[in-house]
Amino acid sequence: MFLSSNLAVRKIFVDGFYRTHAxxxxxxxxxxxxxxxxxxxxxxxxxxxxxxxxxxxxxxxVSNPLIMAFYIIASSIYAYKSLKYVFSQLALPQQExxxxxxxxxxxxxxxxxxxxxxxxxxxxxxxxxxxxxxxxLVFGYYLISIGILVFQLILVLxxxxxxxxxxxxxxxxxxxxxxIRISRKWNKPVFLLYTFQVFNRSKLAYxxxxxxxxxxxxxxxxxxxDLEDNFxxxxxxxxxxxxxxxxxxxxxxxxxxxxxxxxxxxxxxxAKVFFVFCLNxxxxxxxxxxxxxxxxxxxxxxxLILFAFSAILLxxxxxxxxxxxxxxxxxxxxxxxMLFYVFIIFGLGLGLIPLNIIAAWVIFHENYLNDNCxxx
Amino acid sequence: MLHFNQFEKSYFDSLxxxxxxxxxxxxxxxxxxxxxxxxxxxxxxxxxxxxxKGDIAVxxxxxxxxxxxxxxxxxxxxxxxxxxxxxSGAEMINLFAKAKGAVVDHAEILVAEIGMTDYINxxxxxxxxxxxxxxxxxxxxxxxxxxxxxxEPLNTIDTESLEVLYRWIKEKHEKEKVxxxxxxxxxxxxxxxxxxxxxxxENKKLTLNF
Numbered sequence: 001m002f003l004s005s006n007l008a009v010r011k012i013f014v015d016g017f018y019r020t021h022a023x024x025x026x027x028x029x030x031x032x033x034x035x036x037x038x039x040x041x042x043x044x045x046x047x048x049x050x051x052x053x054x055x056x057x058x059x060x061x062v063s064n065p066l067i068m069a070f071y072i073i074a075s076s077i078y079a080y081k082s083l084k085y086v087f088s089q090l091a092l093p094q095q096e097x098x099x100x101x102x103x104x105x106x107x108x109x110x111x112x113x114x115x116x117x118x119x120x121x122x123x124x125x126x127x128x129x130x131x132x133x134x135x136x137l138v139f140g141y142y143l144i145s146i147g148i149l150v151f152q153l154i155l156v157l158x159x160x161x162x163x164x165x166x167x168x169x170x171x172x173x174x175x176x177x178x179x180i181r182i183s184r185k186w187n188k189p190v191f192l193l194y195t196f197q198v199f200n201r202s203k204l205a206y207x208x209x210x211x212x213x214x215x216x217x218x219x220x221x222x223x224x225x226d227l228e229d230n231f232x233x234x235x236x237x238x239x240x241x242x243x244x245x246x247x248x249x250x251x252x253x254x255x256x257x258x259x260x261x262x263x264x265x266x267x268x269x270x271a272k273v274f275f276v277f278c279l280n281x282x283x284x285x286x287x288x289x290x291x292x293x294x295x296x297x298x299x300x301x302x303x304l305i306l307f308a309f310s311a312i313l314l315x316x317x318x319x320x321x322x323x324x325x326x327x328x329x330x331x332x333x334x335x336x337x338m339l340f341y342v343f344i345i346f347g348l349g350l351g352l353i354p355l356n357i358i359a360a361w362v363i364f365h366e367n368y369l370n371d372n373c374x375x376x
Numbered sequence: 377m378l379h380f381n382q383f384e385k386s387y388f389d390s391l392x393x394x395x396x397x398x399x400x401x402x403x404x405x406x407x408x409x410x411x412x413x414x415x416x417x418x419x420x421x422x423x424x425x426x427x428x429k430g431d432i433a434v435x436x437x438x439x440x441x442x443x444x445x446x447x448x449x450x451x452x453x454x455x456x457x458x459x460x461x462x463x464s465g466a467e468m469i470n471l472f473a474k475a476k477g478a479v480v481d482h483a484e485i486l487v488a489e490i491g492m493t494d495y496i497n498x499x500x501x502x503x504x505x506x507x508x509x510x511x512x513x514x515x516x517x518x519x520x521x522x523x524x525x526x527x528e529p530l531n532t533i534d535t536e537s538l539e540v541l542y543r544w545i546k547e548k549h550e551k552e553k554v555x556x557x558x559x560x561x562x563x564x565x566x567x568x569x570x571x572x573x574x575x576x577x578e579n580k581k582l583t584l585n586f
Contacts, residue, residue: 180462190471193460200462259460264425266475267447369427
């Protein structure tokens, strides 16, 4: 029984962790590290210099306390991600059986199972640590090499212990957050429910979206510092802002499917449903809208906001098409972004506003009652 | 009362249900069918939630031509209702009452009768599946519908609430001539629902057993 529950735990948490974080792991461990080790440099670099720079990063890790500190912080962030994933899985209804099956094993056995889970999750980090330790030991940096390994083993044991405590904790009802508590007396319009959901359950996604939005805005301003108030540049920035909100737009679709499935039974006209749901984005985009108004004046801002909303309408309508997955959606909006870019570069940016709205309306009208989130 | 005109429902080119031309009179109907025969699909299509080929009308109001007035006439309660967990039961009632043109006093009576008064102001995240089911039943009785669709109404509710539900259905039908389509695996109590008629779904077809 212990072995089979071990297998189930491994499948749920380890396989799931790698599936969920595949993108991040590929980026960090393949792209970044291969970039450090195998990139062809511009200009003439002697082979011995290449060897030197290839080993410099790794040796610094086991010789320089500052680099070691960065690595330890990175490991701790990885441990936090791992814990966050395990907790999110434990909170799912389909994993509830663990609370009355796996937890009937002895605490010692559970701890061993959690250690195995965390060891498996830490494999990418541990592999790189072992590689660094081998180099460290060869070059005589014993203390930091062993220190890093010990720290990571403590992380594994610590996270396993936290998982053990969490899985044996009695479940409590989720306490609603402050916004929901203070808004208890407010009349919540059905069209703004997603905004409440974002501030109740998707705060991290919202903060990350805002960060991405500001990074994109700053990057474009840095890249085109000589064209600060050029309207084409501002339209490009606006399309970047809308792109950054792609995940929130996708999550709105999931929310509507799960919790507002009764909505098509409401006596609302299609035009009302098409336009009024965008009020959510008036709230979610409030920081960007305020920034536009204070920086570029009302007329320019109004044009930019109209463009942003036309693009949001189009992106939302795309999601009504048959069983659209996040990967297909992101690819779709990226292609549209490239199309927007071409229109903007040729000075046809404002023409995108009616085009987007018409395309969005046609797609919405044809797919309003699509079955892409309902089972028999 | 309910008129199907060349109704066809498919999932990914696989036909689930085909109803050529059927008129269902006023009454209380039990839709019978084994798992996966398309009972929920049929109710969701009648509720105006799912797309389909052909058309459906309540009286002379066709869904595809007059979507808004049609939806005022048809209320629906899902088999396993899910609502935003940050809303309270009272907020859901206000939301439905506003959309369906219901009087809030009526909702208060329904809430009291089904025994939800104590927790109606609590967030839905704290509700059990039975409490959510009772809420969805209350929501289905709001407004002035001509047809109420209840998907698996017997699931998860307690016996006291079941008695109340039977009474609501009977009174609503007798006093306001509201028709009901009830889908269920379990048989209904025909003593509590006199005049209950059966409709079967077999081989992707609807058969009126009366």
